[in-house]
Amino acid sequence: MDAAPATKRPNPNTVGDWTVVSRRRGGKQRRKGPIPDNARPQIKTPSLTPTAPLLWTPIDSIIEPARESKLLQRMQSAVRRLEGSQFYQRFLSRLRDAQIRDGLARVLGSGREFQMVVYGVGSIESYDPPRLQLALAVLLRRELGPAVASVEVFDPVLSATECAVVRALGCTVVPVDERGRREATVPTLFYMPHCEAALYDALLEANWRPSMLNRMVVLGNSFAAYEKYLEEVAWSNGSVALEVASKHILGVRRYVRELEMEEKGDVEVSGEAKEEEEDGFFKAFHDTSWHFFELADDIQMNSLNK
Secondary structure: OOOOOOOOOEEEEEEOOEEEEOOOOOOOOOOOOOOOHHHOOOOOOOOOOOOOOEEOOOOOOOOOHHHHHHHHHHHHHHHHHHHOOHHHHHHHHHHOOHHHHHHHHHHHOOOOOEEEEEEOOOOOOOOHHHHHHHHHHHHHHHHHHHHEEEEEEEOOOOOHHHHHHHHHOOOEEOOEEOOOOOOOOOOEEEEEOOOOHHHHHHHHHHOOOHHHHOOEEEEEEOHHHHHHHHHHOOOOOOHHHHHHHOHHHHHHHHHEEEEEOOOOOOOOOOOHHHHHHHHHHHHHHOOEEEEEEOOOOOOOHHHOOO
């Protein structure tokens, strides 16, 4: 069993729209009770950095076979654990709902395949939540079948060993830091678990046309939760900067159909081990929603983010 993680400490170095944190995270988070401040929507003031992709290499360049084998086993275990959980059954129930299926079919249009792009999973070697988040991507691809042409993964904290494991799971590692600005030139499912608002906003900005937005789906932090959070902190210090960091999220909100990622209902938990397991899933996936964009072709996009 892994040792209890230490307190999360932000690294003073940032990489574009990404915030690189230390490879140890906050302590155990219980599912009951209010969400602590560090679990609320992540909003960061955007920095004046280039928007073009940057060449990227893993934080270490050496693949260690023993570490790779151990980590692959841990990832495979995470996939099995998630697949056998009540949480995943609730996720599948929502995924198979007509609203989700119709939304995916609408994005796919006359095409046959999605690209799946995974941003921001974090270090799968250091923490359990990233392993569960990547495990969901693996299971989602399995569930959607041939409709998912490829799964591309990127996080600037990935090590060479972690990249090798990502590839062993059937995914590819994006070779450049796109800063979240992948254009949806083909139907694309963006899976962005617990990324900062600035990264979602960068993605929206790069696709700020009806034809592009209607061609993509975002599975990630609730846009409605960002909007609510900004309403709560209105007129407080820094609120203007927060709005700037989220202006595209706020601008497009009324044209987004948002659905929570799992069917809600009473969770049957029996025993401390099951409670800890359910807490782990909550920590990895709370406040995550499906987002479908529904914009008319002639809408004036420049008026939305003013």
